[in-house]
Every structure is written in structure tokens, then in C-alpha cells.
Amino acid sequence: MPDTSSSAGVGRYVAAAERATARRAADLAAMRRCRFDTLAVHGLYTMQEALDFNQGSIIEPIFMSTSQAYRDSDEMEAALSYRIPTWCYSRIANPSTYYLENTLALLDGYGFQGETSCCATSSGMAAIHTATEPFLAVDPKRPGARLNFVATCQVYGGTFQLFNVRYMQERGVECRWIRNSADLDEWASKIDENTRFLYGEMPSNPGQAFFDLAAVARLAHAHGLPLIVDSTVASPALLRPLCHGADVVVQSVTKSMTSSGFGICGAVIARHGLTSRFGGDELRANFAGYLKLLPNRDLGPNLSPMNAILSLNDLRTLRSKMDLLSRSTMQVAAWLERQPVIEGVDYLGLPSHPLHALASRYLFLVDAEHDAQYGQPVNRYGHLMSFRVKGGPAPTRKVFDAMQRIWRATDLGRIKSVATIPAISTHSQQGEEGRCLAGIPSNLIRLCVGGEHPDDIIADLDQALRAIDGKVQRAVPAAFSAGGASREQPGR
Numbered sequence: 313m314p315d316t317s318s319s320a321g322v323g324r325y326v327a328a329a330e331r332a333t334a335r336r337a338a339d340l341a342a343m344r345r346c347r348f349d350t351l352a353v354h355g356l357y358t359m360q361e362a363l364d365f366n367q368g369s370i371i372e373p374i375f376m377s378t379s380q381a382y383r384d385s386d387e388m389e390a391a392l393s394y395r396i397p398t399w400c401y402s403r404i405a406n407p408s409t410y411y412l413e414n415t416l417a418l419l420d421g422y423g424f425q426g427e428t429s430c431c432a433t434s435s436g437m438a439a440i441h442t443a444t445e446p447f448l449a450v451d452p453k454r455p456g457a458r459l460n461f462v463a464t465c466q467v468y469g470g471t472f473q474l475f476n477v478r479y480m481q482e483r484g485v486e487c488r489w490i491r492n493s494a495d496l497d498e499w500a501s502k503i504d505e506n507t508r509f510l511y512g513e514m515p516s517n518p519g520q521a522f523f524d525l526a527a528v529a530r531l532a533h534a535h536g537l538p539l540i541v542d543s544t545v546a547s548p549a550l551l552r553p554l555c556h557g558a559d560v561v562v563q564s565v566t567k568s569m570t571s572s573g574f575g576i577c578g579a580v581i582a583r584h585g586l587t588s589r590f591g592g593d594e595l596r597a598n599f600a601g602y603l604k605l606l607p608n609r610d611l612g613p614n615l616s617p618m619n620a621i622l623s624l625n626d627l628r629t630l631r632s633k634m635d636l637l638s639r640s641t642m643q644v645a646a647w648l649e650r651q652p653v654i655e656g657v658d659y660l661g662l663p664s665h666p667l668h669a670l671a672s673r674y675l676f677l678v679d680a681e682h683d684a685q686y687g688q689p690v691n692r693y694g695h696l697m698s699f700r701v702k703g704g705p706a707p708t709r710k711v712f713d714a715m716q717r718i719w720r721a722t723d724l725g726r727i728k729s730v731a732t733i734p735a736i737s738t739h740s741q742q743g744e745e746g747r748c749l750a751g752i753p754s755n756l757i758r759l760c761v762g763g764e765h766p767d768d769i770i771a772d773l774d775q776a777l778r779a780i781d782g783k784v785q786r787a788v789p790a791a792f793s794a795g796g797a798s799r800e801q802p803g804r
């Protein structure tokens with residue numbers, strides 16, 4: 313016998329929740345009439361929300377609590393069956409994370425004619441795993457089929473490992489690498505009836521591979537497949553793949569969005585009603601919401617509330633930051649290109665880059681046409697560039713070791729300029745063969761220009777390049793802390 317008193321009680325909570333849902337829809341509609349900067353500053357955290365539920369706090373509070381209390385069993389039942397808005401338990405959801413997710417869904421959905429949702433994760437890698445894994449479930453009708461997916465080979469080293477080792481070697485799912493992502497025929501030739509999705513990183517880290525997003529999305533959809541794009545390097549301030557036909561965007565929010573370097577954070581942002589011939593209706597209807605409430609509830613890779621608010625606070629100035637960093641990077645890249653000891657500079661903003669024309673069709677500073685400073689669309693190419701030093705790895709290391717203002721670290725998108733040698737760091741695990749495939753030679757330095765004045769970065773590079781002649785020597789015998797930090801040993 314159904315417990316009717318409980319059903320009536322549950323019904324009252326469901327009715328009350330409808331009013332909250334209507335208010336959220338009205339807030340969302342109002343925000344969607346605002347420009348990018350306003351979305352980045354406010355997201356869906358309204359003054360009313362602050363006054364009604366958060367002691368009037370003008371900044372989104374950090375809810376560190378693990379779990380939410382319910383008034384009675386009826387509310388608990390309604391909540392845990394997902395019939396009313398709830399956050400329940402911080403592995404599944406959390407109010408602070410909710411504010412971040414709404415902001416990210418608005419930013420990557422800016423200009424997109426349709427609804428978007430976001431599922432925040434504990435890192436960019438968790439986002440990539442979260443976004444791809446559900447498409448690789450075994451089809452009960454064809455349990456023996458060898459599944460595959462198609463991906464650009466120029467991807468972040470962690471992504472390469474996930475696809476190559478975890479999926480391909482350990483699970484037997486075939487990753488079909490695209491060598492030249494600008495070649496549409498190559499994409500088409502790799503798709504068959506066992507393909508589950510197409511995946512691309514653009515611009516790629518560090519090679520800055522770039523493809524014709526709209527054309528690849530059309531191809532994916534013609535086969536009933538979703539296109540997943542990692543657009544971490546551009547950020548939504550320069551590129552919003554959903555507007556060009558992509559179904560899912562993954563972001564390492566750790567990078568340009570959390571430029572202070574205070575948090576690791578990832579996000580999956582998806583359009584509602586995505587294309588996928590595989591999976592259930594729930595997956596297609598609201599992919600990010602599905603991920604959050606179902607697979608991630610069970611797998612547990614969601615974001616901590618502290619990191620949610622640290623990231624949220626940083627990304628409020630994303631547009632102006634990306635503009636500044638892009639302009640400075642352009643200056644530094646143009647200077648480096650003129651230096652005789654440099655074999656080549658890879659920066660999509662340089663007319664010499666083979667993909668400059670293609671990138672110029674996609675990479676624009678959002679809202680430049682509404683900015684009094686510009687008044688028209690302007691191309692911006694981001695903060696990531698790389699350069700190759702003549703003479704191989706030895707002089708490359710000399711230049712790298714001589715940097716004084718630019719930090720040596722495996723990091724990017726920071727407000728501080730950071731450089732690394734990908735072959736010995738971010739892309740070391742994939743081995744020589746993998747690096748060859750992705751075009752990452754051992755004389756390549758990846759440089760991400762930060763918010764310093766570009767003159768000072770150029771001055772640092774200038775003195776570092778002179779180290780090739782042996783003029784700057786630096787030997788650092790190290791003592792290590794248990795945590796892994798090293799310092800110069802006294803008396804040596």
C-alpha cells in the first residue's frame with residue numbers, strides 16, 4: 313500500500329520547488345540578456361538570492377558543510393529522488409559549486425542559442441574523463457564490439473595518457489589519432505559504426521593545433537556523434553565551441569580562469585539536446601546535469617567548495633585578463649621571431665603560423681564590438697606560445713635555466729609568466745614516439761606570458777638567450793624538503 317500521507321507531504325515540497333524553479337528560470341533569462349563581463353561577475357548569484365538565503369553576503373559564500381539537513385522525511389524523499397532542487401551531500405552537489413557551475417554554463421554558452429549546463433570537477437583531467445567515459449559504455453546489444461573514438465593527437469600530455477594508456481591499453485577501447493586536425497578527410501576516414509565520439513583540443517597545448525570546428529561538428533553530427541572540445545587554452549573569453557556546433561566543452565578551469573594559481577578545477581559544459589546515437593534520453597537531454605547527478609554521484613570526482621569559490625572569484629575578470637595576456641604574448645612572440653638563435657616561434661597570432669588564417673576565423677575577444685576601446689571585432693590569440701631554440705636540447709636547457717623573471721614550472725594561464733620544456737615535463741610520459749606524433753621536439757620551450765609588462769618579459773628572455781654562449785652560469789645543488797621543495801645546500 314502506498315503511504316499516501318507521505319505522498320501528499322512530498323507533493324507540497326514539489327509544489328514549493330516549482331516556484332523556486334520558476335524564479336531561477338526568470339533569473340537565467342535576465343542574465344542571458346547581459347554581456348559577458350556581467351555574467352562573469354554575477355553568474356546566477358543575485359542580490360535576492362543573497363538576501364533570502366545567504367545573510368546578504370555580496371560574495372558567494374563557501375559552504376564547507378558536507379551535507380544538507382531536511383525539514384522532515386517528505387522533504388528528504390523529494391530531494392533524494394531529485395524532484396526538488398537539492399544539494400544533499402557535497403560529493404554530489406554543493407551551493408558554492410552551484411554558483412560556479414552556473415557562471416561557467418553562462419560563459420561557455422554566451423552567444424549560443426540554446427540551453428547549457430555545467431558539471432564542475434576536481435580537475436581538468438577529471439572533466440575530460442567525466443565527459444568521455446559515459447560514451448564508452450558497453451552496448452548490451454553488441455557486447456563484443458571493439459569501441460573506438462577519434463581524437464586529435466596534439467593534446468595535453470595527461471589527455472594523451474588517458475586516451476592511450478587508460479582507455480586504449482587497459483580497456484581495449486581504440487583511440488584513433490588524427491595527425492593533421494585541419495584535414496577534414498582524415499577525420500571522416502576514421503569514423504565507423506563503433507565510433508562513439510570525436511574529440512579535439514584547440515588551440516592545443518603546446519603545439520597550437522587548430523581545426524575547422526564548425527566543419528568537424530557537422531561531420532560528427534552527420535554520423536550521429538557528439539563533438540567534445542577542450543578549449544582550455546582559449547577560455548570562453550576567446551572561443552565558445554558550443555556556438556560553432558560542438559556538443560560538449562571541457563575546461564581545465566585551473567588555467568586562465570583560475571589565473572591566481574590558487575585552485576585546481578575542471579568543468580564539463582554541454583548543450584542540452586546533444587547529438588549522440590549512443591546512450592539514453594537522459595544523457596542527451598542535459599548531459600552535464602546527467603553527469604553530475606548520476607555517474608559522478610557514483611564515481612565521486614566532483615569539486616570541493618573551497619576551490620569552487622577561489623575559481624569563481626578569479627574568473628570575474630577573465631575577458632580583460634585574456635585581452636591583456638594576448639596582447640603581451642603577441643609582442644613577446646614577435647620579438648622572439650626576430651632573434652637569430654631561435655629556430656621558430658609557434659603562436660597562432662603570428663601571420664607566419666600556418667594556421668593563422670584558420671585561427672583568425674574563430675579566436676575573437678568576446679564583446680570587443682561592445683567595448684569602447686575597440687568598437688569592432690578583434691582577434692586575440694591567447695597567452696600560450698612556444699619557441700624552438702637552435703642547436704637542440706642542450707642550448708634549450710641553458711636558455712630555460714637562465715630565466716629569472718619567468719618561472720620554471722609545469723603550469724599555464726597564470727597571472728605570472730611561466731615556462732616549461734614539454735618534452736621533459738608535461739609530455740614526458742608519452743615517450744619519444746608519442747611526442748613525435750604530437751610534434752613536440754626536445755628543443756621546444758612553452759611560454760605562457762602573464763600580466764607583467766611585456767618589456768620585462770622580453771628583457772628576461774633577452775638575457776636568457778645570451779646564456780647560450782655560456783655567459784650566464786647557474787648551478788643549484790639542492791637539498792629537498794619532505795614535501796618536495798628544493799633549496800640550495802648551504803656551504804656548497
Ligand SMILES: Cc1ncc(COP(=O)(O)O)c(C=O)c1O
Pocket residue numbers: 435436437438468470513516517542544545563564565566567576577578
Ligand atoms: C589543454 C589542457 N587540458 C586539460 C588539462 C588538465 O587540467 P588539470 O591540470 O586541471 O587536470 C591541461 C593541463 O595542463 C591542459 O593544458
